[in-house]
Amino acid sequence: xxxxxxxxxxxxxxxxxxxxxxxxxxxxxxxxxxxxxxxxxxxxxxxxxxxxxxxxxxxxxxxxxxxxxxxxxxxxxxxxxxxxxxxxxxxxxxxxxxxxxxxxxxxxxxxxxxxxxxxxxxxxxxxxxxxxxxxxxxxxxxxxxxxxxxxxxxxxxxxxxxxxxxxxxxxxxxxxxxxxxxxxxxxxxxxxxxxxxxxxxxxxxxxxxxxxxxxxxxxxxxxxxxxxxxxxx
Amino acid sequence: xxxxxxxxxxxxxxxxxxxxxxxxxxxxxxxxxxxxxxxxxxxxxxxxxxxxxxxxxxxxxxxxxxxxxxxxxxxxxxxxxxxxxxxxxxxxxxxxxxxxxxxxxxxxxxxxxxxxxxxxxxxxxxxxxxxxxxxxxxxxxxxxxxxxxxxxxxxxxxxxxxxxxxxxxxxxxxxxxxxxxxxxxxxxxxxxxxxxxxxxxxxxxxxxxxxxxxxxxxxxxxxxxxxxxxxxxxxxxxxxxxxxxxxxxxxxxxxxxxxxxxxxxxxxxxxxxxxxxxxxxxxxxxxxxxxxxxxxxxxxxxxxxxxxxxxxxxxxxxxxxxxxxxxxxxxxxxxxxxxxxxxxxxxxxxxxxxxxxxxxxxxxxxxxxxxxxxxxxxxxxxxxxxxxxxxxxxxxxxxxxxxxxxxxxxxx
Numbered sequence: 031x032x033x034x035x036x037x038x039x040x041x042x043x044x045x046x047x048x049x050x051x052x053x054x055x056x057x058x059x060x061x062x063x064x065x066x067x068x069x070x071x072x073x074x075x076x077x078x079x080x081x082x083x084x085x086x087x088x089x090x091x092x093x094x095x096x097x098x099x100x101x102x103x104x105x106x107x108x109x110x111x112x113x114x115x116x117x118x119x120x121x122x123x124x125x126x127x128x129x130x131x132x133x134x135x136x137x138x139x140x141x142x143x144x145x146x147x148x149x150x151x152x153x154x155x156x157x158x159x160x161x162x163x164x165x166x167x168x169x170x171x172x173x174x175x176x177x178x179x180x181x182x183x184x185x186x187x188x189x190x191x192x193x194x195x196x197x198x199x200x201x202x203x204x205x206x207x208x209x210x211x212x213x214x215x216x217x218x219x220x221x222x223x224x225x226x227x228x229x230x231x232x233x234x235x236x237x238x239x240x241x242x243x244x245x246x247x248x249x250x251x252x253x254x255x256x257x258x259x260x261x262x263x
Numbered sequence: 264x265x266x267x268x269x270x271x272x273x274x275x276x277x278x279x280x281x282x283x284x285x286x287x288x289x290x291x292x293x294x295x296x297x298x299x300x301x302x303x304x305x306x307x308x309x310x311x312x313x314x315x316x317x318x319x320x321x322x323x324x325x326x327x328x329x330x331x332x333x334x335x336x337x338x339x340x341x342x343x344x345x346x347x348x349x350x351x352x353x354x355x356x357x358x359x360x361x362x363x364x365x366x367x368x369x370x371x372x373x374x375x376x377x378x379x380x381x382x383x384x385x386x387x388x389x390x391x392x393x394x395x396x397x398x399x400x401x402x403x404x405x406x407x408x409x410x411x412x413x414x415x416x417x418x419x420x421x422x423x424x425x426x427x428x429x430x431x432x433x434x435x436x437x438x439x440x441x442x443x444x445x446x447x448x449x450x451x452x453x454x455x456x457x458x459x460x461x462x463x464x465x466x467x468x469x470x471x472x473x474x475x476x477x478x479x480x481x482x483x484x485x486x487x488x489x490x491x492x493x494x495x496x497x498x499x500x501x502x503x504x505x506x507x508x509x510x511x512x513x514x515x516x517x518x519x520x521x522x523x524x525x526x527x528x529x530x531x532x533x534x535x536x537x538x539x540x541x542x543x544x545x546x547x548x549x550x551x552x553x554x555x556x557x558x559x560x561x562x563x564x565x566x567x568x569x570x571x572x573x574x575x576x577x578x579x580x581x582x583x584x585x586x587x588x589x590x591x592x593x594x595x596x597x598x599x600x601x602x603x604x605x606x607x608x609x610x611x612x613x614x615x616x617x618x619x620x621x622x623x624x625x626x627x628x629x630x631x632x633x634x635x636x637x638x639x640x641x642x643x644x645x646x647x648x649x650x651x652x653x654x655x656x657x658x659x660x661x662x663x664x665x666x667x668x669x670x671x672x673x674x675x
Contacts, residue, residue: 085307085675086307086308086343086344086355089400090399091374091384091386153474154475155554161599161642166598168595168597170557171513171554171555172555173512196674
C-alpha cells in the first residue's frame, strides 16, 4: 500500500510539475531534444517473491494449472521531468495478452494516451476489468481470438483483473513522460535519452519499497544506479 | 436427518497439513526469477466470508437449508487450499464455518492432473459434486443473486432417516420441509432434503477430461444427490456424471445424471422388505450458460425420482418425482454495478391418498421463487448486494412470503 501511495503522490506531483512547466514559456522542441541525452541503467535487487500464489479452485478444474506470475519485475522511473524535455507523447499502442490464464506481461508501463490491447490467446473466455480510479473499465466477457482495447489518459496505477479467473492479475503503470523502464528477468534496467539534468529516480514494486535515489545525467553520459527493494512490513 | 459431518479432527488435520506445506515452502531455496514459473511454493490458499441478511424466514421457512440454517441469514467463512505434493498431485481442502457454530472440513481430496495442461484429472476424497452447474459455483461471487435455486436449497418433506407409515403421513408434511417428522425411524423433528445438497459434498472418486470444447466427468461416491455423506449409511453407491460442450458463441450446454441410494439402513430396516426395499434417488438434468459482453444468462433444470418405501401399508413403495428449474441473468451496466435476477420453480408429482375417494395431490407443495439483486463492487474483493426475494407456495401454512435481502462478500 505504501508503494501505491508513494507512486500516486509522485505521479500527482509529476503532473503538477509538468503543468507548471507548461505554463512557463516553452522551450522549443529542438532545444529540448537537441542533445542525445544520457542513459541511466542499473540493477534492482528484489526479495524472493514466493509469497505470490495463484488462488486455488476447489470446484473448478478447467483450464491449465495456473502458474505463478513473478512479481520480481519492477518499474524504474523519473519522478518528474520538465515537459519541455521531451517531444509530444505519441498516441501509442501497447499489448497485454491473456495467455495460459495469465496476463502477459504482468507489469506494463506506458505513457498517457496509450491504448492497450488485451488479446485473448486462451481457449476460454476472459473478462478483463479494473476498478482503479485512474481508469475504471470492464471489457465484458470476450471469446478466444478476440481483443478488447482500453485507452489510458490519466497517470497512475491500474490494477487489472479477470472477472472469470480470480487468479489473474496484472498492473499497468501510466506515466506522463517516457522516462521509465521495466526491469528484465535479471533485475536490470536501462532508461535512454534522458535529458541532461538532475532527477529523482524512483522504483515501483509489488513486493515492497526502495528508497528514491538522486541521479545526475550528462548529455551523452551514463549513470549507474542500483536499488534494493525491501519487503513492506 | 443424515449425519451432518462436523469433523474437527479432519479439519485440524487439514489445517496442519497445509501448515506443514507452508513451512516446507519457507525452507526452499529462492524461487526462479523468470516471469512465469511452475516451480515455487507448494501451498496456495484462498477463502471468502459471506454474510447474508434478511428478516426472519418464519413461518414460511422458504430459505431453510439442510444444515438447519437460513440461507438469507447466514455468516459463512471458508478457507481453502491446495498443497502440491508432487508435480501432478495436489491435496485440496476446504474448512468452513457457518454461523460461527458449525465447523466442517467441507472438502478434502487428492487431485491428480497427469499433465499441466489439465485435460485429464482424477479426484478422490470428499469431492465437489459432479451433477448440475450451480453446485460448483454456489458460494461467493458466482452466485447471480443472494439466495439459492430451489432445486439446491428448498427442503422437501423427505428424510433419509425417517419414513412415513402411510402415504397420508407423507401428505401431512407437505410444505413442512424445514421441520418434518414421521412415525417410523428417527421420529424427532428435523429438516428435510433438497433435491441436490450443496451444503455438503459426497465422498468417493471422480474422473474427468476436458478440452476447449468438451467437459466430461464421472464419479462414484457413497451417498446420493440429496444425501451426500462421508461415512456410508446404506452400503450403496452413487454413480453420477456430467457432459458439457462449450460452443464458440459463449454458450455452454451440459447434461447430468446420477443414481444412488438415499435412505439410511436404519430407516430401511423398519420397512416390510428391510434392506431389499427400493431406495434409490435418480436424477437427470440439463444446464445452459451464455455469457457475452456484459451479459451472463444461465438456466438449469433437474428432475429427481425417489423410491420411498412406507413403513407399513400398501402400496409399500411410493415412486416420487420432483422437478425444478431456474433461469437467471446478470447484467453489468458499469464495472462496479451489477443487476441479477433469478426465477425458479419446483414441482412434485401427484400421489393418491389412502382414501380412494380423495383426489391425487402433489406429495409436496410446489413453490415459485423470484429474486432480484443490485450489486456494487466496492473493490475487487468486496461485493455488496441488496435485493428482494418473493416466494409463492400453492398450499401450506404460508402461501406467499417476500423479504428484502442483503449480502456482503469478501474474498481473498
